[in-house]
Amino acid sequence: MTTTSWVDGADAGPFGLAHLPYGVFSTTKDPAPRIGVRIGEQVLDLRALATGTFFLPWIRPAFHEQGLNGFMAMGPPAWRLVRHQLTELLADRRHADQSATLLTPASKARMHLPFNVADYVDFYASEEHATNLGRLFRPDSDPLLPNWKHLPVGYHGRAGTVVPSGTPVVRPRGQRKSKDGPIEFGASARLDIETEVGFVVGVGTELGTPVSPDAFAEHVFGVVLVNDWSARDIQAWEYVPLGPFLGKSFATSIGHWVTPLDALAEARVAAPVQDPAPLGYLQETERFAYDLSMSVHWNGTEVSRPPYRGMYWTPAQMLAHMTVNGASLRTGDLYASGTVSGPQPDQRGSFLELTWGGRDPVDLGEGGTRTFLEDGDTVTITATAPSAEGGTIGLGEVTGTILPALD
Amino acid sequence: MTTTSWVDGADAGPFGLAHLPYGVFSTTKDPAPRIGVRIGEQVLDLRALATGTFFLPWIRPAFHEQGLNGFMAMGPPAWRLVRHQLTELLADRRHADQSATLLTPASKARMHLPFNVADYVDFYASEEHATNLGRLFRPDSDPLLPNWKHLPVGYHGRAGTVVPSGTPVVRPRGQRKSKDGPIEFGASARLDIETEVGFVVGVGTELGTPVSPDAFAEHVFGVVLVNDWSARDIQAWEYVPLGPFLGKSFATSIGHWVTPLDALAEARVAAPVQDPAPLGYLQETERFAYDLSMSVHWNGTEVSRPPYRGMYWTPAQMLAHMTVNGASLRTGDLYASGTVSGPQPDQRGSFLELTWGGRDPVDLGEGGTRTFLEDGDTVTITATAPSAEGGTIGLGEVTGTILPALD
Structure with missing residues (x-):
């Protein structure tokens, strides 16, 4: 089989024959x-x-x-x-x-939308992201909570507000309360992104049948880029004790193109060793991640390059965890990695981390500086992965522009 | 129009002409x-x-x-x-x-299943339930968290594991950790119920259009009984900081019959006065609840009679809160009240509360005593509501039997 296409220009770009999303x-x-x-x-x-x-x-x-x-x-x-x-x-x-x-x-x-989203689950799989958030929110205690290294922490998001890339995002309104301030209602003042990788379930399961991590490729069809928009002020006030709700449910953007797993065969790399070793149901015969190099552009300026390959919890582990209690899978289930953040400051996948809670503004050159999103701002997330014969494929983009809140 | 039916026996029972679910x-x-x-x-x-x-x-x-x-x-x-x-x-x-x-x-x-469940949201609307759980889990601090009286706390559950009444519930397995004990894997040892009332959305909305509480009846089609099975040991270890996940996602049972709102017209009652007054978007012109008298049977013995009418947060407020950030509604969205518990000990809607964390076993007569669910146990939840001319309607039942965990 040849590896070049008769379609003009396809071979040189992100959507060559090795990709086919x-x-x-x-x-x-x-x-x-x-x-x-x-x-x-x-x-x-x-x-x-x-x-x-x-x-x-x-x-x-x-x-x-x-x-x-x-x-x-x-x-x-x-x-x-x-x-x-x-x-x-x-x-x-x-x-x-x-x-x-x-x-x-x-x-x-x-x-x-490339598929009808059944259930949407969001994980919290980056050790660097979880550590950064712990330092920001609980500066006086251990940044990682006791359960974090034992299970991939996750929760259900709103499937009905998963939207295709390009859909404008209306700034959400809601309740917030600063530490010593009053309870207020209004447009979110700390609107953020989360740079994530999503996994799309193709083959579902019956209720009561846990999925082994080694069965990952029998169930997961492909990968899609995700931006899980987050209103940090709404989230901070509402999330105890049942987790994030309105701070996340107003919109989650996904890319237009689902990259099939077979297109990522060359991008499979060994995942980081875990210490302590997880329980048996989370152990993979061959522990793997995908070498996706992500990039975050804020009004056209690249502000971060999160590396997916270093995530502590792998896609196969998240799938096994999500089903170990017997929960069934449905075709169209989407589960996302949570924010991808690397160890370097310029590898952080949320603005909360990049600006360290708003303390350190990001320089957008002629576009001024930013801490959180302003109306009219556009964020575009892209990713590339190694492909056959030393080439790369590009996973498209997930983009969105912020519209002002309703009056 | 006559109020009697030609169908044999219909007039005297829970499913007379005034009901028609x-x-x-x-x-x-x-x-x-x-x-x-x-x-x-x-x-x-x-x-x-x-x-x-x-x-x-x-x-x-x-x-x-x-x-x-x-x-x-x-x-x-x-x-x-x-x-x-x-x-x-x-x-x-x-x-x-x-x-x-x-x-x-x-x-x-x-x-x-009477409808295809789009998104499933579970609230936490009973002051008594939230207070009981606060006392059990945080005995040394204020039982209600600071946000509780300002917004109806809620989270998304797993829509794909909402099952019809009668579906057997396989005891879930998962991770747990007692306070000073090791991390363990196994079948849940603290399997519980949550007695709830669910609201079914008929008419959806576009993204970015909050729904006023006064528009409740323009969107909500009807009411269904809900048992949100809960594995308390799994939940306790996993839920920080993103909320309940596998402790709930293995099964949520709903009744077979959706009672239309019109059948509950006579059951509308004034809801409890709120102090402090909530923000404007949560204020109803005419604040109402439904006078549903619930009953919980454990292996045939009635163990609790939770009253729905006293819930602090009303159905209309939950709907308004869920959409205030612009989140859209879809036909088939299901949102539930959270555990219905009243002020009396025999009005508690979960076994965690009824047995006070397992300390006070429940007497099932010849069936022995119980703290949490044992394999083979059956729980049946029913409810009645006042109807025209001093009658009552019965909202059917939601029932389930526990099967042993997988080996």
Whole structure:
């Protein structure tokens, strides 16, 4: 199999043949959302392909759905088969003329949520992030709470407010209370981001069937970038004792493109050794992370480069933990890593950490300085990963612009 | 309009004409789940009615769905119209012969989840419950945390593990750690219930549009009984700082029948006065609760009678709070009250409170004594509410039996 595509410019960019992420798009001419695969600056229409004989008959119905759920539910054999077929189609120049009619320029595609989100779980898997927050919020005690090194702490977020990249984010209003101040109501004054990596469940489970970490690839379809917008002042007042609620539930943005796990095969790296060793149900035969280099741009200025590979709790461990009590998985479940922060100050994945609670403003050059988000600000998170033959793939972006709060 | 039904025995029981709750059922003969309305000991098949001309054409498609979501999304005009038509049909004896063919004995109906759960939110709205838990867990400090009287504390639960009444509950396994003991893995030793009332959203909202408490009845379709099973040992170790997760996510049981708000018109009562007065967005023009008398049976012995009417935070306030940050609602969102506990010891809605942390066993008569749930135990929660002309309606039950943990 060749590793170059006949699609113009695809080989040199983030969406070459080694990537082939899936998304859901529509066009002005055909406003029905449908599944596409990204190749270079083009989107290949899989619904159109599925009207012919290209896919096997049992696979075709999945590409007549408006989201990826049906395809994701089919499991690894279908995922591998389709990826193999698409790779051949987009590599073999003999298909170029006929298949080019199925391409839409990405710039003309309107992108939708790639899948219907079932449950959304957010973890807290970065030791550096948890330590930073502990230092900021509990300066006089051990920054890591007693449970942190024994289990991947996580909680459920609001699935209904997961939105596609580009959706404007209206500054939330709510209650807040500073340490010695009164209770106030108003627009959040400490609006923040969380730079995260999301994992999308394809194959669900029955209630009462825990998933071993080694079964990760039998259930997880792919990876998507996540920005879990956070109103720190609302969160700080509400979160005791049941956890974050309105400080997070107003919006969680995800990227347009779901990168299949097979596209990240070259990005698999050994995950950090854990001390103490976790309980058996959290032990992987081959402990792995993904080498994703993330980048955070604030109004166009790069302000952070969080490295995903160093996260303490791995994707397979989070999956095993989430199900050890017998909780079932559904196709479309999304679970995210929590803020990705590295050990260096310029590797922090939230503004709360980057500005150390607002103490140290970030310099945006001609854009002035910032502590938390101002109205009109735009944040864009990107990531790259190593790919075959020394290349890299780019996982697209997740972006959003802040709109003023309601009156 | 008459207030008696031609269906045998319906008038005297919990499911008379004043009730008419909706559910989803199937039969051995026709295993396709479909919507029915409960009348006495019978279920009236609304899909069958919708194949004729009984309902208006624009309403019929809703009753060809496998759940209530489509009907609930239609909003109050459709809800009122259908309720009016069903009341007439079941009251007027001239319809008896023809309509009797559309009845299935409730004992022969297999019941399913009545709607597809979108997001599931659980509140903490009982002052007595929050105070009891504060006393048990933080005996040396103020039992209510500082935020408790200013906002209805809540969090998101797992929508995918909301199960219909009767579904067996497998005892969850997980991590736990007693105060000075080691970290252990195993089956929960402190398995508990939470007696709750759930509210089902029919009409959703767009992102960025808070809902006033006075708009409660424009969005909420009805009420369902909830048992939010809780593994207290798992919860105690995991919940800092992001809230309950695996201690709750293994199963949440809901009743088979959704009682429409109109059936609770006579049960509306003034809610307790709040001191301090809450912020404006939580203020109702007419502050109300529902007079639901709940009952908890443990292996057949009644152990508690929690009164819903005394809850500090009302259903309308919970709805307003959940959306004040701009979070959207979706049809099928379920939000629950949190444990309903009254001021008296025999009004506590969790076994943690009833046994005071396991100190005071509950006497089940010939069934022995209990602190927390044992394998094989069955818990059944019921509720009644005042209805027209001094009658009562019964909201059905939510029941479940504990199965042993996996090996």
